[in-house]
Amino acid sequence: MPTAEEFAALQQALTEATRRSESLAGELRVVTTERDLALQRLRALQGQLFAAKSEARSTDQKDLFLNEAEALAPSAQTQPAETDDEESTPVAGHQRKKRGRKPLDPALPRDIVRHELPESERVCAHDGHALVEIGAEVSEQIHIIPEQVRVLQHHRIKYACPCCDLSLKVAPVPARIIPRGLLTEEAQAWVITGKYQFGMPLYRTAVLLRRFGGDIASNTLAAGVVRIGQAVQPIINLLRDHLLDSDLIYGDETTVQVLKEPGRKAQTKSFMWAQMNGTGPPVRLFTYAPGRGTVHAQKLYAGIRRGVTLVTDGYQVYDAIAQDHGLTHLGCWVHARRPLIKAEESIRKEARSPDLLATRFIKLIGKLYRAEALAKDWTSERRHRLRQRYSAAVVKQIEQLLLKHLHAVAPSSLLGEALHYLHGQWPKLIRFLDSGTWPLDSNPVENAIRPFVVGRRSWLFADTVGGANASANLYSLIETARANNIEPYHYLVALFKRLPLATTVDDYEALLPWNIALDGL
Numbered sequence: 001m002p003t004a005e006e007f008a009a010l011q012q013a014l015t016e017a018t019r020r021s022e023s024l025a026g027e028l029r030v031v032t033t034e035r036d037l038a039l040q041r042l043r044a045l046q047g048q049l050f051a052a053k054s055e056a057r058s059t060d061q062k063d064l065f066l067n068e069a070e071a072l073a074p075s076a077q078t079q080p081a082e083t084d085d086e087e088s089t090p091v092a093g094h095q096r097k098k099r100g101r102k103p104l105d106p107a108l109p110r111d112i113v114r115h116e117l118p119e120s121e122r123v124c125a126h127d128g129h130a131l132v133e134i135g136a137e138v139s140e141q142i143h144i145i146p147e148q149v150r151v152l153q154h155h156r157i158k159y160a161c162p163c164c165d166l167s168l169k170v171a172p173v174p175a176r177i178i179p180r181g182l183l184t185e186e187a188q189a190w191v192i193t194g195k196y197q198f199g200m201p202l203y204r205t206a207v208l209l210r211r212f213g214g215d216i217a218s219n220t221l222a223a224g225v226v227r228i229g230q231a232v233q234p235i236i237n238l239l240r241d242h243l244l245d246s247d248l249i250y251g252d253e254t255t256v257q258v259l260k261e262p263g264r265k266a267q268t269k270s271f272m273w274a275q276m277n278g279t280g281p282p283v284r285l286f287t288y289a290p291g292r293g294t295v296h297a298q299k300l301y302a303g304i305r306r307g308v309t310l311v312t313d314g315y316q317v318y319d320a321i322a323q324d325h326g327l328t329h330l331g332c333w334v335h336a337r338r339p340l341i342k343a344e345e346s347i348r349k350e351a352r353s354p355d356l357l358a359t360r361f362i363k364l365i366g367k368l369y370r371a372e373a374l375a376k377d378w379t380s381e382r383r384h385r386l387r388q389r390y391s392a393a394v395v396k397q398i399e400q401l402l403l404k405h406l407h408a409v410a411p412s413s414l415l416g417e418a419l420h421y422l423h424g425q426w427p428k429l430i431r432f433l434d435s436g437t438w439p440l441d442s443n444p445v446e447n448a449i450r451p452f453v454v455g456r457r458s459w460l461f462a463d464t465v466g467g468a469n470a471s472a473n474l475y476s477l478i479e480t481a482r483a484n485n486i487e488p489y490h491y492l493v494a495l496f497k498r499l500p501l502a503t504t505v506d507d508y509e510a511l512l513p514w515n516i517a518l519d520g521l
Contacts, residue, residue, distance in 0.1 A: 104140050111143070149214040152184060175500035178227050182220065188228060189492035191221055196474050197488050199455035222467065229470020231499065234508050236473050239283050239480060242512075244304045248278030248437070250445035251300075251312045251321075253292060254453055257461040258468050261290065272472060273300055274449040278311075278439070281514040282483035284448050286475040288468040294320050301325060311442050314425050331428030334441040337365050339418030346414050357405055358415055361422075364401070367394045372440060384436030392433050399426070448479060477513075484513045494518055 114136075122131040154174075161167035177185065194200040200208075202225070206218040243249065253273045259266045271292045275285045289296035297317045306326035312318040313335045322329035344358035352359070371391055375383040406423055409416040422429075432438045452475055462468040481491040494516050502508050509515060 104142065110140075147190075147208075147212055149209060149212040177231050177496045177500055178224060181224060181227075182216070183224055185496035186493050188224060188496060189489050192225060192228065192474055192492060193478065193489045195225070195459065196455065196471070196478050197451070197482075199451075199458040201459040222463070225474070226464075226466050226470045228496070229473045230466070232473050232477060232495070234502070235495070235499070235511055236285070236476055238508055238512060239285060239476060242281060243275055243277050243283040243285055244301070244308075246277035246279045246283075246308070248309045248311070248439075249304070250276045250278065250442050250448075251310060251318060252442060252445040252449055253315075254449055256288065256456065256468060258288075258290075258463075258465055259461055260464050262465075264290065270468070271296070272449075272452060272468075273297070274445055274452070275300065276445050276448050276483075278309075278444070281512075282480065284476060284479035284483055286449075286452060286472040286479075288462075288465070288472045290465075293317065297321050298324070309438060311439055311445075313442055314421060328431070329428050330431050330438055331425040332440075332442040333365060333368065333429060334443055334446075336418075336422050336425055336429060337362060339414065339421055340365075343414040343418050357401075357409070358418070360401060361398065361418075364394055364398045368440060378436075380436035382436070387433050387436065395430055395433065399430075402426075448483075451475070451479060481513045486513050486518070490518050491516065 117131075123129070124131060156171045156173065158171075159169040173179075177188070181188070183191065191202070191205055194205050195202060202221045203218040206216055206221060209216055251274070253271050255269045256272045257266070257268075258264075258270050261268070261270070270288065270290045273287045273289055273296070275283075275287070277283050287300055289299075292315075294317050298321065301321050304325050304327070308325075308327050309330060310318065310322050310327045311330045311332065313332050319329065321327065340358045340361045344352070344356060344362060347356065347358075354360075354363075368391055371386060371394075375386050378386070402419060402422055406419050409419055411417070411420060432440050462471060477492065477495070478488040481488045491513055495511055498511055498516075502511060
């Protein structure tokens with residue numbers, strides 16, 4: 001029988017053991033949580049490295065309206081038009097399209113190659129009469145003539161007086177975008193579109209030219225590109241004026257590396273800022289800056305009118321721009337959705353279900369986009385009514401789900417980070433409900449910046465700051481021309497020929513992509 005002292009000692013030991021056990025259990029929970037978060041981030045990183053980059057969802061999420069279809073019944077205006085001209089073959093149960101080669105562009109020039117029978121075979125095998133031509137079976141092939149390098153010799157004719165030696169005249173030098181330049185305007189446009197439209201580095205262009213007899217060093221090509229990038233600055237200034245005069249502007253930025261920048265290491269990342277408008281003639285502008293801070297952004301938006309609508313991702317610098325200039329700032333639902341997809345994909349496939357919190361958010365956001373797709377060709381007034389009647393209710397569901405789970409999820413988890421980003425962007429995300437003209441996301445500017453990102457994979461870096469600025473200007477011209485449905489090569493040829501002759505603001509205005517005349521080139 002234990003004494004009172006022994007019993008108290010046992011009780012104290014048991015209490016300490018229990019406390020120690022609870023402490024170990026708590027530490028185990030912390031370690032387990034940290035392990036799960038680390039595994040989650042590992043799976044997310046593996047997905048970024050090896051998984052498909054498409055953001056398209058699975059087929060079971062295509063019909064996101066369930067029973068709301070009657071509220072969004074398509075009208076005759078939204079019925080898809082029949083545009084497929086291919087013949088079809090009726091088969092029991094479905095229509096099978098007749099396979100065939102796509103017709104070649106009728107605008108392409110045609111050279112006719114006649115294939116005739118030998119004279120000895122143009123005789124009827126039955127009665128011996130001579131065969132007569134009654135037609136032809138026609139088939140077509142694409143024929144490509146490789147680039148040709150030619151030399152233009154400019155002969156400036158000299159004139160003199162036959163009676164005295166006091167009068168001597170020489171025909172003037174034609175105005176050129178690069179005085180005494182080695183390449184013609186057409187050749188410069190070919191080099192520039194090769195790099196900035198098709199992503200071919202200049203050293204590859206130099207190698208390609210050697211195949212056709214044009215032995216030109218890549219440094220010579222680069223020097224010409226930089227000089228032209230500087231010469232087109234008046235056009236870039238006018239494009240910026242038109243952009244800042246728009247009612248809707250998109251903004252984004254991406255990294256670029258400049259090797260030789262004073263005071264900075266070659267490995268330091270700089271930035272290429274992208275801007276585009278949503279109203280008026282399409283403008284796509286790229287601007288180089290050594291950083292990503294507010295001081296650089298302020299220069300890009302200096303002179304913007306108050307009340308303009310700005311659409312960006314969640315980068316905080318744009319908040320300061322909108323506040324300082326009195327802009328209506330819209331958020332991006334695509335950027336709010338991406339972290340949720342990342343959180344969903346970090347869960348093992350066998351553990352995923354439609355009841356996953358991330359999946360529920362993704363489905364609700366999908367409903368917003370399904371409504372926008374349906375109303376794509378509607379008037380802004382009709383689209384606004386749809387947003388007020390339908391999209392606002394979906395947004396309310398997202399908000400309720402967000403507030404319910406915001407503080408119930410570990411903030412350091414992928415889902416926690418996604419929910420806190422969604423919560424921080426919420427006032428800007430729901431602003432699209434107030435108008436039928438405002439977009440849900442900044443996807444247009446991401447699409448506009450994609451050619452630069454794709455080209456960067458080939459040429460990798462800019463050598464100097466001057467080269468980076470020239471690249472920004474030339475990307476701006478090419479992407480603006482494309483946005484106006486103008487072939488960049490033809491636009492650049494016309495611009496390079498006429499730019500040296502421009503002297504007034506009206507002359508430069510006439511050289512903008514939507515004003516320039518391409519006839520006769």
